[in-house]
Amino acid sequence: MALSCMRCSPGGAASAVRRGSAASPLPAALSFARCGLRGPVVAVGWRASTSAAATAVKGAMDADVKNAAISAPPSKVENGSPSHVILDDFEDLSPLSENDDSTVSITVVGASGDLAKKKIFPALFALYYEDCLPKHFTIFGYARSKMTDAELRNMVSRTLTCRIDKRENCNEKMEEFLKRCFYHSGQYDSEEHFMDLDKKLKQHEGSRVSNRLFYLSIPPNIFLNVVKCASKSASSVNGWTRVIVEKPFGRDSESSAALTRGLKQYLVEDQIFRWIDHYLGKELVENLSVLRFSNLVFEPLWSRQYIRNVQLIFSEDFGTEGRGGYFDRYGIIRDIMQNHLLQILALFAMETPISLEAEDIRNEKVKVLRSMKPLQLEDVVIGQYKSHTKGGTTYPGYTEDKTVPNDSITPTFAAAALFINNARWDGVPFLMKAGKALHKKGAEIRVQFRHVPGNLYKRSFGTDLDTATNELVIRVQPDEAIYLKINNKIPGLGMRLDRSNLNLHYAARYSKEIPDAYERLLLDAIEGERRLFIRSDELDAAWELFTPLLKELEEKWIAPELYPYGSRGPVGAHYLAAKYNVRWGDMTTEQKA
Ligand code: NDP
Numbered sequence: 049m050a051l052s053c054m055r056c057s058p059g060g061a062a063s064a065v066r067r068g069s070a071a072s073p074l075p076a077a078l079s080f081a082r083c084g085l086r087g088p089v090v091a092v093g094w095r096a097s098t099s100a101a102a103t104a105v106k107g108a109m110d111a112d113v114k115n116a117a118i119s120a121p122p123s124k125v126e127n128g129s130p131s132h133v134i135l136d137d138f139e140d141l142s143p144l145s146e147n148d149d150s151t152v153s154i155t156v157v158g159a160s161g162d163l164a165k166k167k168i169f170p171a172l173f174a175l176y177y178e179d180c181l182p183k184h185f186t187i188f189g190y191a192r193s194k195m196t197d198a199e200l201r202n203m204v205s206r207t208l209t210c211r212i213d214k215r216e217n218c219n220e221k222m223e224e225f226l227k228r229c230f231y232h233s234g235q236y237d238s239e240e241h242f243m244d245l246d247k248k249l250k251q252h253e254g255s256r257v258s259n260r261l262f263y264l265s266i267p268p269n270i271f272l273n274v275v276k277c278a279s280k281s282a283s284s285v286n287g288w289t290r291v292i293v294e295k296p297f298g299r300d301s302e303s304s305a306a307l308t309r310g311l312k313q314y315l316v317e318d319q320i321f322r323w324i325d326h327y328l329g330k331e332l333v334e335n336l337s338v339l340r341f342s343n344l345v346f347e348p349l350w351s352r353q354y355i356r357n358v359q360l361i362f363s364e365d366f367g368t369e370g371r372g373g374y375f376d377r378y379g380i381i382r383d384i385m386q387n388h389l390l391q392i393l394a395l396f397a398m399e400t401p402i403s404l405e406a407e408d409i410r411n412e413k414v415k416v417l418r419s420m421k422p423l424q425l426e427d428v429v430i431g432q433y434k435s436h437t438k439g440g441t442t443y444p445g446y447t448e449d450k451t452v453p454n455d456s457i458t459p460t461f462a463a464a465a466l467f468i469n470n471a472r473w474d475g476v477p478f479l480m481k482a483g484k485a486l487h488k489k490g491a492e493i494r495v496q497f498r499h500v501p502g503n504l505y506k507r508s509f510g511t512d513l514d515t516a517t518n519e520l521v522i523r524v525q526p527d528e529a530i531y532l533k534i535n536n537k538i539p540g541l542g543m544r545l546d547r548s549n550l551n552l553h554y555a556a557r558y559s560k561e562i563p564d565a566y567e568r569l570l571l572d573a574i575e576g577e578r579r580l581f582i583r584s585d586e587l588d589a590a591w592e593l594f595t596p597l598l599k600e601l602e603e604k605w606i607a608p609e610l611y612p613y614g615s616r617g618p619v620g621a622h623y624l625a626a627k628y629n630v631r632w633g634d635m636t637t638e639q640k641a
């Protein structure tokens with residue numbers, strides 16, 4: 049069966065990007081460019097030498113462009129180097145064999161860890177299964193643990209799954225994929241060990257242009273060691289080299305800026321892919337801009353004139369199980385609010401970007417962040433879950449986790465009210481709520497509209513229009529959906545109103561399985577697409593909003609309000625919302641969308 053990488057709009061001529069298939073006259077990267085989302089991307093090599101960077105540019109251009117027998121000038125220059133080459137006329141292209149003279153090597157640093165097993169290898173396999181990886185690619189696991197290639201493959205194979213909607217050739221594809229996975233054991237601060245890795249990578253790359261992606265799936269205190277060693281000993285000499293840096297990226301403005309400064313000793317900004325917010329890779333978050341900018345009905349309503357408040361809600365029905373050590377140093381505000389919820393807020397509230405180019409979108413997001421006032425302590429409620437027994441089962445409190453100090457006051461729940469001081473959003477509360485060990489798992493965006501002026505239906509029974517305002521709900525997960533709550537006449541001879549949903553339920557509408565966010569972001573990094581990764585000025589602006597509050601909480605040793613494991617969280621969150629005349633939308637009983 050010919051598999052295809054469905055990266056563009058479903059159904060479009062350019063949508064099925066067949067990799068290495070004679071069926072497509074275009075190399076995949078060119079097909080993407082045709083979708084208007086991206087062109088083949090050329091990134092510079094390590095900062096170390098300008099000539100290496102020039103060779104890198106040339107190598108990558110050779111790989112992506114020479115094949116197309118087209119001589120196109122770079123359309124954009126970033127950091128003094130050409131970064132995008134967009135080809136907008138493919139009609140005259142002759143059939144091509146795709147990227148035959150280039151290869152991509154992906155090194156997962158920290159391959160023995162939880163994230164690598166749980167997310168990275170499965171996402172890479174899903175991309176391979178969907179035929180989205182380049183024809184020539186190799187995956188290396190790197191960590192200190194001793195493992196053979198066979199042992200790595202065995203470990204990885206346990207977490208691979210096939211798409212529910214496409215099980216054909218699954219075992220065959222898994223075997224093919226695993227054959228392209230290798231392992232190298234080494235220390236994170238040893239240039240010599242990275243040199244050994246380099247030798248192995250070269251054996252696989254042969255004489256092709258080598259493009260290298262390093263995924264830092266390791267604790268943050270060793271990010272810089274790895275970047276230093278990899279840059280000195282294992283960077284590509286003739287293609288691009290990129291580094292994905294996992295969260296957490298610092299724990300306040302100063303440490304985040306210090307990390308960026310550290311990375312920039314060895315990398316240029318274009319090579320750094322800050323993977324701080326995998327929520328940006330979630331289908332419904334990606335769809336947020338489409339919903340707003342491609343439907344005339346929404347954009348005119350998208351302001352203080354019609355929107356009363358916006359709610360960004362994240363909840364998990366489990367505690368910090370297994371990650372208490374990490375979590376206790378960061379807490380829920382850094383773990384979820386400062387990145388996942390704030391990024392959604394910025395995307396939601398930004399002005400129309402001039403194009404879908406990464407820089408244009410990121411420019412608009414930064415403007416939103418810089419228009420916001422730093423969070424005030426009086427606009428924040430924090431909580432921590434405590435032990436709770438239900439149905440004969442006792443669920444442990446946060447401080448009962450062995451990796452958490454007994455007297456920890458790290459918040460596992462927080463609610464906050466934020467404001468954007470610009471003409472569009474002045475005075476509109478953006479309420480955020482995030483918590484672990486709550487009664488349900490989910491993430492959603494709720495937009496509550498103003499009430500209908502001059503209510504004609506005061507005398508009708510049923511819904512009171514002065515309180516039952518329209519609400520647009522974007523359910524990011526689980527069970528993705530977008531629905532609009534409207535007031536509606538109950539059929540019959542009388543005039544009774546109720547609230548009903550205009551409902552787009554993804555499972556009912558789309559048969560295709562929704563890809564994991566890690567797939568989208570990994571593919572973007574391979575293609576050099578930065579739209580979903582966080583630029584350093586965006587990150588600075590995000591930290592500036594939260595750092596004063598985080599410091600105050602720590603300095604004043606503010607104790608969180610305790611809430612039982614599995615509950616709806618601290619009562620304080622309701623008072624905070626009430627202060628702004630808001631009711632949390634997820635707390636009302638509503639018709640299931
Ligand atoms: P792990 O704690 O499992 O660490 C990954 C690997 O790093 C380990 O297998 C170990 O490999 C090595 N390692 C662990 N601790 C140290 C240490 N103190 N010094 C040197 N090496 C160490 O992390 P995860 O896999 O959970 O996460 C990786 C990264 O991704 C982290 O930055 C984390 O914050 C981030 N992240 C993780 C998520 C998750 O769900 N797990 C979610 C979001 C982000 P070895 O001993 O073999 O060298």
Ligand code: BG6
Pocket residue numbers: 295364383
């Ligand atoms: C991570 C947080 O970024 O996101 C975790 O560090 C959290 O604490 C996770 O559990 C939630 O991601 P998802 O995709 O499972 O909702």
